[in-house]
Amino acid sequence: MDIFIQQVVNGLVLGCIYALIALGYTMVYGILGIINFAHGDVLMVGALTALSAILGLQYLFPGMPQWLMLVVATLIAMPVCAYLSYGIERVAYRPLRNAPRLAPLITAIGISIILQTLAMIIWSRNPLIFPTLLPSSPIDIFDTGAVITGKEIVIIVLSFVVMVGLLLLVNRTKLGRAMRATAESPRIASLMGVNPNFVISATFMIGAALAAVAGVMMATNYGNAHFYMGFIPGLKAFTAAVLGGIGNLAGAMIGGILLGLIEALGAGYIGDFTNDIFGSNYQDVFAFIVLIVVLVFRPSGIMGERVADRA
Amino acid sequence: MTTLLLSVQNINKRFGGLQALSEVGLQIAPGQIYGLIGPNGAGKTTFFNVITGLYTPDSGTFILDGKPYQPTAVHEVAKAGIARTFQNIRLFGDMTALENVMVGRHVRTKAGIFAAVFRTASVKREEAEIEDMAHDLLEYVGIGQYAHYTARNLSYGHQRRLEIARALATEPKLLALDEPAAGMNATEKVELRALLDKVRQDGRTILLIEHDVKLVMGLCDRMTVLDYGKVIAQGLPQDVQNDPAVIEAYLGTPAH
Amino acid sequence: MTNPSEVSATASKAAAANASGATAANSPSLAPVNKKWLAIAGFVAIALLAPFIAQTFGGNYWVRILDFALLYIMLALGLNIVVGFAGLLDLGYIAFYAVGAYLMALLSSPHLTTQFAELAQLFPGGMHLGFWWVLLIAGPVAALFGVLLGAPTLKLRGDYLAIVTLGFGEIIRIFLNNLDRPVNITNGPKGINAIDPVVFFGIDLSRPQELLGVALSPGLMYYYLIMVLVIGVVIISLRLQRSRIGRAWVAIREDETAAKAMGINTRNVKLLAFAMGATFGGISGVVFGAFQAFVSPESFVLWESIYVLAIVVLGGMGHIPGVILGGILLVGFQEFLRELAEPVQKMLFGQVYIDAEVLRQLLFGLALVVVMLYRPSGIWPAPRREDRPVTRTRSHTSRLEGGA
Secondary structure, rough: OHHHHHHHHHHHHHHHHHHHHHHHHHHHHHOOOOOOOOOHHHHHHHHHHHHHHHHHHHHHOOOOOOOHHHHHHHHHHHHHHHHHHHHHHHHHHHHHHOOOHHHHHHHHHHHHHHHHHHHHHHHHOOOEEOOOOOOOOEOOOOOOOOOOHHHHHHHHHHHHHHHHHHHHHHHHHHHHHHHHHHHHHHHHHHOOOOOHHHHHHHHHHHHHHHHHHHHHHHHHOEEEEEOOHHHHHHHHHHHHHHOOOOHHHHHHHHHHHHHHHHHHHHHHHHHHHOOOOOOOOHHHHHHHHHHHHEEEEEEEOOOOOOOOOOO | OOOOOOOEEEEEEOOOEEEEEEEEEEEEOOOEEEEEEEEOOOOOHHHHHHOOOOOOOOOEEEOOOOOOOOOOHHHHHHHHHHEEEOOOOOOOOEEEHHHHHHHHHHHOOOOHHHHHHOOHHHHHHHHHHHHHHHHHHHHHHHHHHOOOOHHHOOOOOHHHHHHHHHHHOOOOOOOEEOOOOOOOOHHHHHHHHHHHHHHHHOEEEEEOOOOOHHHHHHHEEEEEEOOOOOEEEEHHHHHHHHHHHHHHHOOOOOOO | OOHHHHHHHHHHHHHHHHHOOOOOOOOOHHHHHHHHHHHHHHHHHHHHHHHHHHHHHHHHHHHHHHHHHHHHHHHHHHHHHHHHHHHOOOOOHHHHHHHHHHHHHHHHHHHHHHHHHHHHHHHOOOOOOOHHHHHHHHHHHHHHHHHHHHHHHOOOHHHHHHHHHHHHHHHHHHHHOOOOOOOOOOOHHOOOOOOOEEEEEEEEEEOOEOOEEEOHHHHHHHHHHHHHHHHHHHHHHHHOOHHHHHHHHHHHHHHHHHHHHHOOOOHHHHHHHHHHHHHHHHHHHHHHHHHHHHHHHHHHHHHHHHHHHHHHHHOOOOHHHHHHHHHHHHHHHHHHHHHHHHHHHHHHHHOOOHHHHHHHHHHHHHHHHHHHHHHOOOOOOOOOOOOOOOOOOOOOOOOOOOOO
């Protein structure tokens, strides 16, 4: 029980981040039926944009409270990512809507590479330090021996706020209704007066905004940001989306948190289970194994998939 | 007197809340053209999918050529001797007509990967035979000169014939055609009928789903009529045609 | 009653059909057929002379570039079977390259005998199976890996298949990177060096040799070795393409349900595609291990899988000459860029803004997007077939009753 609570805490933080990213994947897959391979790199752009914003704010308004700087930086990063994602959809996915499935996947890979190299050029090839603007001194959790930091609490709380906000958006607003309709059947939705292209663009933009927030959280949590920070978390978040049921929003959230917990607990205990043959350096493997197991044994995920009927 | 080619009994298939097929059965003698008709949604294609292994029935027995037949895997169906065409034509669009029919020969030939790599004399012989037979079949269905045309460039009527040629290449005991006349004009239908007659004369058995009642009446030896997943009539065409239940199913009111 | 203009129309059509090589035996004009063979002959000549040209004008560095180009072409031809023929999107193909390379490294280098005393006792002279034996073993071993990695993916749709194969590729790399504890099998990130070179009838290809007064550098000799293997792969690919299995692959790619309905056991046929592709990947890996004399997990990262996939997709999916062209273009362009990117920037702007390496990746990404948008079947796709009618003389009586 010694590290259990700690790993649960770590897993929860990781899982919240995965959940936010997974939502972007799941929404796009639900409507278009494609994996937005470049989504993880949008996250990276969000984190690096926020970093630049913070540096700019620190220069221009040195007196600004740190948490406010973080908020402003995030609010700057979100629309940047939203428009970036909008552009990606227009340029790389929309022209290939009727092409064989291979084509948008290849363009997505291409876009992913372009984003990474542009990040290398604009920012740096080396990891950059992301300033710690939230309290990061450990707080003991009762008597469990586990600790949590202020920034981790913020990440968890903020994630839940965002997720609730998204659920409200999708279930209570007109746009949300349009999104749900398009996700079920774009053709019928358009017959009802919904412009599917508009909904698709909105979906990409919302997903990207969430990814920006997730990127800032990641950078805050690990203290750095670099051009490759989005790719692997992106893949893992996609795994989380599949785990929860692709196309299913609640599924993405649950899948994300669950994957975070699996990863943290797995990394924490694998040494014990395997007599130190395998250590926590195999952490990344967990997500891939989860992906393979889910797709082979229960491809519709925990909560069932919801993909558009594009007959 | 004649042994049955295909005997199907008590087929039940449910999809969630919908009982797509209930207690459906029919019997086809060799050399017959057997028709399966019924209004839209009656379950005809579902039945086809069940006997060709695409759906697993909830219950039912099949006897093909005297032996029990369990259509579990789709690819075993062709091996067992049932070849089908599809309602909305599923050709290999990028391949030529000839290559499409050559794929039909797959199930009766055996060259594997080592054979392909080493290309021995017997492999070359088998390939030549496959190609020759494919040409023959294309001529048989009347599109011999289109052998090297890309399948998706063929006209609709020719594509339907190509699908039949491809199915014939598997040397089936039973040729199962799912609405082969759909979308055809009157001339094409006449040609199709002639082709099916020819196939029957050459000793093959055909199971046919069709909407065109006139075509079916003139062509089929026996028929089954489905409605809402149930058999509502079975027998000779003229008997079925006059069956009040059938008339009601199609027209909705009892005929006078 | 035939119409005279109809007759002449059919006559000229027949003449055109004859001229395009359909029945070349007694037709007057052979020009197009000759052109094709001339082009192939020219290409082969250049391919045979390339290393000498490269050596003279660029030195050993450029000869090694050619060697790597050939290795990539071999890889791409292997992946072409999986992606191009069978339509299975494999994003983790480099794993098979790694299998072959590490097989060579483990079976033909001092590593295992230095790590494990028991093995040192069994093999007092060290484990030096040698290239040729490892090559023989690598085929089946890689094929086995192909089946293992392919089996879970059989029911997956295109995108999912891609991600799962990507995952497998990464898993293999992570294992290679970490299997140095608790027992040191792969030596982790440090890699394994001192791998035995190829020895051909007593001639060590990693040492400069002389033949009939001509100096043969290692790079040169390896070039011809790899070229022979590439030619073998090309021949096998061509044979597969025109075989029963090859047709089954295309059928699955076009419409899997219809393929099943025609009696094709799609599960086994797909596994065959994975196995065949993996075999070629593994063989390439063995050569790589012997050639570079050093392997490490760095050579088998995701980027490499994407690179090989790009060669296939950009070159011309499923079209063997296109894939070869894709390999030449991508590797050539990469080197070209490496040489010129920085000097040109200095010349134009006075300083280097973008590293050659970064620029190359950027342009690579752009190429992927642009080619998919404007030429999705690749730069040199399979040529569109002419839809011409067939006039066929029957060589035997029809087997069908009644005939046509």
